[in-house]
Amino acid sequence: MAGASPGRAQAAGDSVAVALEPIPAKLNRPVHMTHAGDGSRRMFVVEKRGRIVIVQDGVAREKPFLDISQIVNSRGSEQGLLSVEFHPQYSTNGRFFIGHTDLDGSQVVAGYRVSADPDVADPASRKVVLSMPDPAPNHNGGLVLFGPDGYLWIGTGDGGGAGDQFRNSQNRQSLLGKMLRIDVDHGDPYAIPADNPFVNAPDTRPEIWAIGLRNPWRYSFDRATGDLYIADVGQNAYEEVNVRRAGTAGGENYGWPMMEGQHCFPIGQACDETGLVRPVAEYGRSAGLSITGGHVYRGRAIPQLVGRYIFGDFGTGRIWALDEPQPGAWRMVELLRSGRQISSFGEDEDGELYLVDYDDQRLYRFTARTS
Numbered sequence: 001m002a003g004a005s006p007g008r009a010q011a012a013g014d015s016v017a018v019a020l021e022p023i024p025a026k027l028n029r030p031v032h033m034t035h036a037g038d039g040s041r042r043m044f045v046v047e048k049r050g051r052i053v054i055v056q057d058g059v060a061r062e063k064p065f066l067d068i069s070q071i072v073n074s075r076g077s078e079q080g081l082l083s084v085e086f087h088p089q090y091s092t093n094g095r096f097f098i099g100h101t102d103l104d105g106s107q108v109v110a111g112y113r114v115s116a117d118p119d120v121a122d123p124a125s126r127k128v129v130l131s132m133p134d135p136a137p138n139h140n141g142g143l144v145l146f147g148p149d150g151y152l153w154i155g156t157g158d159g160g161g162a163g164d165q166f167r168n169s170q171n172r173q174s175l176l177g178k179m180l181r182i183d184v185d186h187g188d189p190y191a192i193p194a195d196n197p198f199v200n201a202p203d204t205r206p207e208i209w210a211i212g213l214r215n216p217w218r219y220s221f222d223r224a225t226g227d228l229y230i231a232d233v234g235q236n237a238y239e240e241v242n243v244r245r246a247g248t249a250g251g252e253n254y255g256w257p258m259m260e261g262q263h264c265f266p267i268g269q270a271c272d273e274t275g276l277v278r279p280v281a282e283y284g285r286s287a288g289l290s291i292t293g294g295h296v297y298r299g300r301a302i303p304q305l306v307g308r309y310i311f312g313d314f315g316t317g318r319i320w321a322l323d324e325p326q327p328g329a330w331r332m333v334e335l336l337r338s339g340r341q342i343s344s345f346g347e348d349e350d351g352e353l354y355l356v357d358y359d360d361q362r363l364y365r366f367t368a369r370t371s
Helices: none
Strands: 020-021 030-034 043-047 049-054 081-086 095-101 107-114 121-132 144-146 152-155 178-183 207-210 216-221 228-232 238-244 280-282 291-296 309-313 318-326 329-337 340-345 354-356 362-368
Touching: 020 329, 030 081, 030 354, 030 362, 043 081, 049 081, 081 144, 095 144, 121 178, 144 216, 152 216, 228 291, 228 309, 238 291, 238 309, 280 329, 291 340, 309 340
Parallel strands: 030 340, 216 291
Antiparallel strands: 020 362, 030 043, 043 049, 081 095, 095 107, 107 121, 144 152, 152 178, 178 207, 216 228, 228 238, 238 280, 291 309, 309 318, 318 329, 340 354, 354 362
16 A cells, blocks of 8 residues: 555555355364365365365365374364475375374474375375474464475474463574475485575574564465465464565574564563564454464456465454555455454465365355455
8 A cells, every 4th residue: 555664564445355155075173275286176175183185076085185193182272283285296206295293292294105096195104304392282383385496394383382481483403483494305304405594504403494483374485476475473462474585595583582573572662673574464453363374366266366465363254465566565455354263275276265264164265256
């Protein structure tokens, strides 16, 4: 919006008319949805208790693609099987990766392969890539995602508790409260990309791409630009969206626990903001309780949304579109008060957008509202 302060989202009144079309398949506490990029047009839905279910043509297959519920700790509200991601060459190598909490509560990334049956994974192919001890049951991050660079990106929570009480987010020897970037095509179980920002820093784990996150509950790469959008869950006052432009060298510090949103933490106290990256958007408790990150829309069904980042709030069900009509002037437009408990957003192979409803336990497809 013209006149908006650089780096701060503004409300605007040019909302796009959208609707949510329910998908018939009934699920069990879904928390993530994606596709395999293999032309099959299947959607893969992650259920918190430890299953990945295939949904095709609105129908959920009775037999799960993968069931690891016996080795998943899903007791805490933020624990469980949290994501699945398919290798960019999945159609030829059959590899995919998951993020989950194990029985000890650690944040785990593990790799698998599909079996001879394309609708069933091989549970015996499991190989742990990373296991990160976690001192509390909340703030587990859990999303694994391949970037346009072919590397696996991993968003981790700060270890839980309040106020980063375990002092992980700014601790460069800890993998918690970070954005990680690893090469799962080389090394055993992985290699470090040569251009990771801290690869030669003696006091920093080389897997780290960025620090200072609290609980990145969903992030995504823009299909068209490669820009990375990170939704970071706040504590008591503000939720935030951070943007990392494609081609930047990394090493960002997103500020937690010195800052919450664009404000010093604890709220009202002074802090040293030197070297910290401010979010491009935030909202307070009058708008929502817990941010759920989404995607920059690149589908065809809703032309007015193309190029806008769509995200929402788990607690209130409100959904916004975020864009940058002028450099540094970010605009945040409310699209819908959905009434849904938004655990995630997802894309199909065509880039069409879906909402994952944890409470109603189903998917909803974004469509243009005609009346």
